[in-house]
Each structure stands twice: as structure tokens, then as C-alpha cells.
Amino acid sequence: MQVKQVINHRQIAWLTSGVIMTGAVVSLPQQLAVVARNDAWLSQLLPVMYTVLVAYVFERLIRAYPGKNIFEILIETRGRVAGSLLNGILLLFFLLILLRDIKGVGHFLHLSLLSETPLEIILLVFVVVLQYFGRSSMEVAARVNEMYFPMFFILSFSMYFILSNEYDLRRLEPIMDSKFVALLLSNWMSGGLYGDIFVFGAFLHAISQSRLFFSAVKHGATMAGFGIMLILIIQLGVMGYLITSRLNYPVYVLVEQIHLTDFLDRFEVMLFSIWFPAFAIKVVITYLTLLIGIGTLTRREDYTYCNGPFGWFVLILSITTFPHINDVNNFIGFVLPVLVPLIQWPMLLLLFLSARQKAGKRAGSDQGSHPLLKKYRRYTRLWWICFAICTISLLIGSFIEPFYGGWGRVFGAVYFFGFLAAFIFSYLELQSLNHIMERAKSIARRA
Amino acid sequence: MNLIFAGIFLLSFSLMAIRDIMLQHHRSSKMRVVIYLLYIATLCLFVAAFYQVDIFKPFQNTISAFESRVKAWMMSLY
CATH class of the missing domain: 1.10.287 (Helix Hairpins)
Structure with missing residues (x-):
């Protein structure tokens, strides 16, 4: 049986923002700088709109199928066989997201902060954290996120002021010089990471007020879009697009540029110690999504039963996949933007039609x-x-x-x-x- | 593969597997199948990783080729 979970509107908004933003700030700037050069910061508009569209469909689903998650809805609407097949595709997509995040953070920590520690040990520690959270529920992750995400967001804002001595607006110029196609492509590339929002489908049963959910996700997506845009502006203003496009982790190098007196020479360690828990929560959410998916496929059995073996499976799989950092970056930049429309768009359409058929028109509480x-x-x-x-x-x-x-x-x-x-x-x-x-x-x- | 990692992993893995075997009557038959399949798949992947058998190479090559194609298509647009 699924555990009863309830999360409020603020938690949903911050989780949405955390899910999108914490991963994107590390891995996205390089790919965007390659495509849109100094206009990379204009790449968040369409992805935010897409997230709002997903939130709208989910809102309809909550209204039409109260107390059910996306996996259960797919089985109910498409039948046992087709529903399970669609759930399998969805689970595979979430597994890819999970592996991307685990291996991405593993490579990042190994290359930047823990160069002497074997990659396998970093991955092991991270997966043990996932297994620990896997015993709990979304509520716990949401509460931990409430502690770290605001700090992370405020620090992202404050970076503009902390780095003001290194900043030069002329590095952003000429603004809007890229071709329209380049701007469109950069928006499309960002859309790959915004596709992570689909993980909320597994927690639809925990949402009691659908309209509040829609507004919360909308706010979270706008917050994430603005936050990523701001970091890209700082990144490009401090380092320019040429350096940004040639570094694997441009944000890490950007943070290293912070020199707040001689006493705070390693300010990046402080910043990353706040970023890391916020990012870990994003991965925990994906992990819980997969556990809930498996639980649903085994007919609503408690998902914590398979937490242990699934954690080990993910650990060994993460060791064998994405062997190089470029594999992770290329996957984010060039495979995810194709996977998201291929998997999510038809599924969204199917779900929307089912919700429309079941609940009719959107009930208007705003009359x-x-x-x-x-x-x-x-x-x-x-x-x-x-x-x-x-x-x-x-x-x-x-x-x-x-x-x-x-x-x-x-x-x-x-x-x-x-x-x-x-x-x-x-x-x-x-x-x-x-x-x-x-x-x-x-x-x-x-x- | 790092030997310290291999040791820690095998120890934790076997302890958890023993626990799950002991508690198997608490799970439904479907969940039992899922759990054992996960253990078997993990063990197979571990052996492959330990002996550096690159079982995902063809899959990774396909993905890389796909990435290059998408990249080339994107660059050809402007």
C-alpha cells in the first residue's frame, strides 16, 4: 500500500524549482554557450512554458483521478497491458534521469573537490543517502528541501554582488545578436532538463488542491527559470561565452573567482556545501519516483520493500554507464531534448484526453x-x-x-x-x- | 574497480540479500520476483564491471552516434 503523503503549496513550489535549477546550473551553461553564445541567458522562456503546460495537465489529472498517481492513472485509462508498457517507458526515462544525476554528481565531485577519492566510493556514499531517504516519503524530502533550497537560491542571487568586481556587462554584448534559430535551439536544449518535472506525476496522490498545485508549479518553474537566467548572466558577464563553452563545469570555475578577503579564499566550498544537499534532494525525488513506480507495478505494495536491492542495482548501473563526463554533458545537451518530446508529449496528450473525458471541463473556482x-x-x-x-x-x-x-x-x-x-x-x-x-x-x- | 569499494559493496549487498530472504514471506509473490530479479541483475552487472567487461559498449556507441547526429543537425541550422 502506498504511504499517505501530504505536501503544501510552498513545498511544491520549492521542490519544482529545486528539481529544475540545482541540476541545470552545473551542467547546462556549457551546452547553451556553445549554441547561443552570449545570448545563452535567453534560453529559459519556452522550457518554463512547457513546465506550466505539464502542471496544467497534472492539475486536470488530480481533479479527475483524486488519490492516484500517474502510474495508476495510466493503468486505469489504458488497461493493464498498455498501461504497464507505458509505465515501463516512463520508468526507463526516470532511470536515465537518475543515472545522469548520480554519475554527473560523481564525476563533478571526483574532478573538482574529491580528486583522491575513488569514483566508486563517491557513488556508493551517494546511493547510501538515497537508500536512507528511500525508507521515508516525499514529505521528508520536501522538509529537507525547505531548509536548503532557500539558502541556495539566495546565494545564487548574491553571486551577482559577490562577483561584481569581476563582472563586465560588455561581455554579454551584442545582446540578441544570435540568429533566431540559435535562440530557439537553446530554448529547446534547456527543455530537456525541464522535462524532469514529470517526476511530480508520481506524487499526484499526495496533492489535495489541484489549483494550488498548478500555481505552485508555475511559481516554482518561473523561479527556476529566473534563477538559471541570472546565473547565466553572471557566468557570461564574468567569463564570456568562449571560456564558458570550453569548460566542463563553468559554474565551478565561476564560483572559484569569488575572493572575499584573504580569510574567505575557499568560498566555493561553502557554496557547494549548500548546493549539494539541495541537489541530493532532487535525486531523492527521482529515486522515490522510481520506487513508487515499481510499487505500483507490483499492485500498490509498499515501495520501501524494494528500496535496498534497487539502490544496489542503481549503484552498479551508475558505475557502468556514462564512463566520461562528456557522455553526461552530451546526454543532457543532445539526447534529453529529443527524449522529452518523444516520450512526454504523446503521454501528456493521452493523459489530458483521459482527464478531459473523465472530469469534463476545468471547474472554475475563479468565478x-x-x-x-x-x-x-x-x-x-x-x-x-x-x-x-x-x-x-x-x-x-x-x-x-x-x-x-x-x-x-x-x-x-x-x-x-x-x-x-x-x-x-x-x-x-x-x-x-x-x-x-x-x-x-x-x-x-x-x- | 576499486577493491575497497568491492569489499564494502559485497558485504552490504549480501547482508541485505540475507535479510530479504529471511523476510520473504512478508512480501507478495510479485514483489518477491522483483526483488530477486534486482539482486540477480545487480550481481551480473557487478561481475561484468569487476572484470571490466563493457557490456554497454554497443548501447553507448549508439547513443554517441545519435548525439553526434543531433549536434551536427543543430550546427547545420545556422
Whole structure:
């Protein structure tokens, strides 16, 4: 039997952001700098939209199939055989994500911080951590994430100020000079890592309020998009696209550039000790997803039973796959962006049609003229307007820039502040929706 | 493969396998099959990794070829 788990809106938002951001900041900048050069920071728009689309489909599923996760829904809607086959494909995809993360972090720690420690030992320790969390539930991971993710996010922001002495805005110029195709490709490449959001499908049974889930994932995705964009801006402003595109871990070298007096010479160790737990939680979530998937395939049996053997299986598999760091990077840059549309898009369509058939149209809780509802509607609309502004500025900027160079800077600034505004509005939307839910609950209690 | 790792792994692996065999009557038959399959697959992969038999080489070559193709396609676009 699946363990009853409940997570709140803030935990969902921060988990979403953590799942996307912690992996992307280490592995993505190099690939993006190769494709979009100094415009790599404009690569987060379409992936965020895609995440919102996934959240929308999941919201419909929560409404149509309450208390069920994606694996159970697939079996219920497609039958035992076809459902199991689709679940198998989904599990294989999650296993690839898990191996990518485990081997990626193994290579990263081995090459940067623990060069004397054998890679196998690093992987063993990491998998033991996974097995430890595998005995618990999503709730525990969400709580640990609440401790580390805010610190990680604030530190990512503060890097701009810490590195201000090394920063030169001219390294970002000419802004929007890349061809439109390059911008499109960089967005598509980032989409591969944003596909990790599908792991939330395994926890749909833990969500009680579907609309809150949608707003939380939207906020989390916007937060992650803005955070990655900011790190890319810092990265390109400090090192330029040429160096960024030639380093395996450009963010590590970037963090090494921090020199806060002689006493804090190894500031990167402090930063990575905050990044690592946040990243570990992302891997724990993927691991739990796989355990839940196996549990569902064995007919709702407690997933912790296979935690031990599955952990060892993952450990040995991670040792034998992705032998070089370039394999991990190329997988992220060139295989995942193909796998995500191939696996996730048809599945999303199938799930959406099933949810639509079962529950009909989306029930509207946003009807009415209560001030809180008005506020919620206003923030939702503003979020969409901000994203429309970002899209338009990207489109016009990339077409105008070759003829009028200065306009690239203007549209780049519009894009940046549009994204920042979207991030703020998504937060306000989530807060106002939470207030509505709280009010509705208190009214129901009184009645 | 690192011998210290191999030692720690085999010890923990066998202890957990013994525990699962002892507790097998608590699991359903389907879960038992999954657990034993995982143990067998792990052991096979471990032996292959220990003797450096690259069983995933053809698969990795296919993936690498695919990566190169996607890369070339992307670069050809601009």
C-alpha cells in the first residue's frame, strides 16, 4: 500500500524549482554557450512554458483521478497491458534521469573537490543517502528541501554582488545578436532538463488542491527559470561565452573567482556545501519516483520493500554507464531534448484526453467578484502578460538587432525585467490563491 | 574497480540479500520476483564491471552516434 503523503503549496513550489535549477546550473551553461553564445541567458522562456503546460495537465489529472498517481492513472485509462508498457517507458526515462544525476554528481565531485577519492566510493556514499531517504516519503524530502533550497537560491542571487568586481556587462554584448534559430535551439536544449518535472506525476496522490498545485508549479518553474537566467548572466558577464563553452563545469570555475578577503579564499566550498544537499534532494525525488513506480507495478505494495536491492542495482548501473563526463554533458545537451518530446508529449496528450473525458471541463473556482478572487485573477493575467512581453521582446529583438544594434540592449532589458515581473506575479498569484483556500476552509469549518 | 569499494559493496549487498530472504514471506509473490530479479541483475552487472567487461559498449556507441547526429543537425541550422 502506498504511504499517505501530504505536501503544501510552498513545498511544491520549492521542490519544482529545486528539481529544475540545482541540476541545470552545473551542467547546462556549457551546452547553451556553445549554441547561443552570449545570448545563452535567453534560453529559459519556452522550457518554463512547457513546465506550466505539464502542471496544467497534472492539475486536470488530480481533479479527475483524486488519490492516484500517474502510474495508476495510466493503468486505469489504458488497461493493464498498455498501461504497464507505458509505465515501463516512463520508468526507463526516470532511470536515465537518475543515472545522469548520480554519475554527473560523481564525476563533478571526483574532478573538482574529491580528486583522491575513488569514483566508486563517491557513488556508493551517494546511493547510501538515497537508500536512507528511500525508507521515508516525499514529505521528508520536501522538509529537507525547505531548509536548503532557500539558502541556495539566495546565494545564487548574491553571486551577482559577490562577483561584481569581476563582472563586465560588455561581455554579454551584442545582446540578441544570435540568429533566431540559435535562440530557439537553446530554448529547446534547456527543455530537456525541464522535462524532469514529470517526476511530480508520481506524487499526484499526495496533492489535495489541484489549483494550488498548478500555481505552485508555475511559481516554482518561473523561479527556476529566473534563477538559471541570472546565473547565466553572471557566468557570461564574468567569463564570456568562449571560456564558458570550453569548460566542463563553468559554474565551478565561476564560483572559484569569488575572493572575499584573504580569510574567505575557499568560498566555493561553502557554496557547494549548500548546493549539494539541495541537489541530493532532487535525486531523492527521482529515486522515490522510481520506487513508487515499481510499487505500483507490483499492485500498490509498499515501495520501501524494494528500496535496498534497487539502490544496489542503481549503484552498479551508475558505475557502468556514462564512463566520461562528456557522455553526461552530451546526454543532457543532445539526447534529453529529443527524449522529452518523444516520450512526454504523446503521454501528456493521452493523459489530458483521459482527464478531459473523465472530469469534463476545468471547474472554475475563479468565478465571482470577491476581492481575493479579483486579486488572484489580476496576478494570473499579469503573469501571462509578462510572458507575452518576454516572447515579443525576444522575437522583435532578434529580428531588429542585426540592423539596429542598440535595440538588442533595449529588448534584452525588457526581457529581463519581464521575467523578473513574472516571477514576482507568480508568487503573488500563489499567495492570493492560498488565502482564498484558507478562507474557503474556515467558512466550511464554521458551516 | 576499486577493491575497497568491492569489499564494502559485497558485504552490504549480501547482508541485505540475507535479510530479504529471511523476510520473504512478508512480501507478495510479485514483489518477491522483483526483488530477486534486482539482486540477480545487480550481481551480473557487478561481475561484468569487476572484470571490466563493457557490456554497454554497443548501447553507448549508439547513443554517441545519435548525439553526434543531433549536434551536427543543430550546427547545420545556422
